[in-house]
Amino acid sequence: NKAKQEVIDETQLLMAQKDKQLEDLRKQLGEAQRKAEQGSQQTQGEVQETFLEDMLRVEFPYDEVKEVPKGVEGADVIQIVKTNSGVKCGTIVWESKNTKAWSQGWVAKLKADQRTLKAEVAVIVSKVLPESVRLFGIVEGVWVADLSVTLGVATALRQQIIQIFNAKAVSANMSSKAEIVYEYLTSNNFKQRIEVWVDYFKQRKEEIDKERAYFVKKWEKEDKSILQIFNNTAGIYGDLQGLIGNALPKVNYLELDGSSVDDETCEDAAEKEPHV
Structure with missing residues (x-):
């Protein structure tokens, strides 16, 4: 019971630390956005992109979150989903938009980036969403989400990628065993x-x-x-x-x-x- 309680206390402490980090990020985002209101639109977009990267790193410490350098063509953020043991399960590409109007061209561009990177999922995080989407949804195969629900969307998509990876691994293992047995039964040995x-x-x-x-x-x-x-x-x-x-x-x-x-x-x- 004592060991169990220690584990529970340690987990609660880690959750509290993570919540504080996220809250600090939100405060930093709000402060940066206020400062950026007098600045350029590019600066405002960079602030939101930085917040997205930091949030993914804090919430999913086992994943590899990579920033695409400025000036390099492609998605803004690449998230390589991994298990706790470090096994790669798939990739999510993120595009961050902080503009006053929605552009359908973003979808086509991110889908092209998704094909190039062979990513399983593509997500656009935008301050302004299409008229057909409220908070989050799918537009032509690309996920679209408001910044306020991005964490929940990321958690659900990541879990889905891991489940699909595990199912494929089990299926591949079964097929592999069946092929091995068949090859042995038909062998000269x-x-x-x-x-x-x-x-x-x-x-x-x-x-x-x-x-x-x-x-x-x-x-x-x-x-x-x-x-x-x-x-x-x-x-x-x-x-x-x-x-x-x-x-x-x-x-x-x-x-x-x-x-x-x-x-x-x-x-x-x-x-x-x-x-x-």
Whole structure:
């Protein structure tokens, strides 16, 4: 709980510092604009452009905000959107206008700058907006916003760029994995590995069939040998029984049920038979 509270306190402190910096920038802008009212229109535009740059740097410290030098053709400010880990996600080009009338030519010029820089989004921040736009909107594919809502527009557009970048990264990663799997399944390496397994099972089946045939032959041979030994043993037992009679111990396996009674009857009949 203590660690959590420390993190909350630190976050609140950073937010307070950021709010103060933004408030200071607004005050500086107001003061600069008042001083510039007696100056040229170019000076007034430069004041607003400087405020826009500073506001973007303060609010999005992980992004790279670059000023286009005066006299160089192109947008006024270039904002390279980055994640907290420094991964580039996209680009926003900004044009700052502080004039008494709106010009549709600004849109065409900024769209050309957007194509040149391959930027995802283009925004015109203007003191005067087209009649069809209130506070912010889109004119021919270019975002247009009043200075008072610029921070909110920038936050929303930046978040959208990051989300689209992440979605594309996930999609590209999935496509890449699918292509890798397909290439592996259609490769000679995969074919050879399958052939190794097929050959192994085929060899094992042949070995099992050979072993089965060998043991069947062996069992038949042993069965014949055992039968021969058994027959010989039974023959010897029968010979001895004929010589000795009932004095020979009985081997039940070699006797039939009731055989002993029949033998005694036969012997008694032989003794009673008169001698000639």
